[in-house]
Amino acid sequence: MGTSSIFNGPKDKNPLLPEGFEDEYNPDDLDKSDQENQQVEMDFPWQATKTAMSQFVTGKSNNKGRVAGSYVKALGGANNAARSASSARRATIQLGRFLSDIINDGLEATFNKLNIDYRGRSVESLFSEIVNVIAGESNSKEDIAAKNASMEALSELYDFVEENKMDLQVLEQMDEFLFNKVMNTFIGNYLIQRLLKDLQSRFEKYADNLLVAITKENDVKEYIIEAVDVKLDEIRFNNFEYRNTNIEVIIEGIYVDCYKILEDYV
DSSP states (O other), X not given: OOOTTOOOOOOOSOOOOOTTHHHHOOTTOTTSOHHHHHHHHHHSHHHHHHHHHHHHHHTSOOOHHHHXXXXXXXXXXXXXXXHHOHHHHHHXXXXXXXXXXXXXXXXXXXXXXXXXXXXXXXHHHHHHHHHHHHHOOOOSHHHHHHHHHHHHHHHHHHHHHHHXXXXXXXXXXXXXXXXXXXXXXXXXXXXXXXXXXXXHHHHHHHOSSHHHHHHHHHHHHHHHHHHHHHHHHTOOGGGOOTTSTTHHHHHHHHHHHHHHHHHTOO
C-alpha cells in the first residue's frame, strides 16, 4: 500500500524516543511490568498509541481496548478529549435541534428556520445540505470526523424515509427510538472517525493488503460501538431542550463519559 502521502498523526512533544521503539515496545508484553508500560505511555503517549495500533494491525496484539485506552490518554484523558471535540459537540447540538424542531414544529417550519427550500428537491440532495448545516465546514480532521459522523447519523433518517416511499413528511412521526438511534449513531461514529483520522497511517503502513486493513478497521469500530452503546442507551436524547444554555454542559458530559469508558479499558 502506498505511503508517499501518509499523514502520520499527532506527535509527542518529547522527540527523544527510545531506539527501536516501534519494534520493541509491546503493551501486551508479559515480560514488562505494568509500571514500565505506564511510564512509556506517560512519556510518549502518541507513539505508544501508534505502536499499539501497529501491533494490532500486524497481529502482534489483539488488544483493541489497549488501542482505544492509549488513544484517549494521548488526547490528554477523557475530560480533555471531550473538551477538544468542539466540532462534535456543536454538531451533536445542531442534530438534536434539527430532530426536535421537526417533531415540535413540523417539517416546513424547521426547513424555513434553516433557510432550506425543500419542496421539489430530491431527498438525496436535501440530506446532503442538512449534513452541511449540522456539521459546518470541514477545516480540520476533527471537522471531517464530525461531518462523516453526521452522514452516518442522517443515513438512519434516510432509511426511515426510504421505507416510507420517500415521503419526507413521515419524519414528523419520528418516535423516541429513532430519535435516540440517530443521536447514538452520530456520537459512536464520531468517536470512531476521530480515532481513525489520527491513526489511519498505521493501517496504511502495516496492513498486508486492503482486506486486512478493512477487517482490522471494522474490529476497532465494533469495539468502540459496543463499549459506548450501553452508556448511550441510557440517555434519552429526545427529552433534552437543545436551545437551553445548559445543553453544552450536558453534551460535553456525555462525551466525557464515553471517552472515560474507552480510557478505562479492561
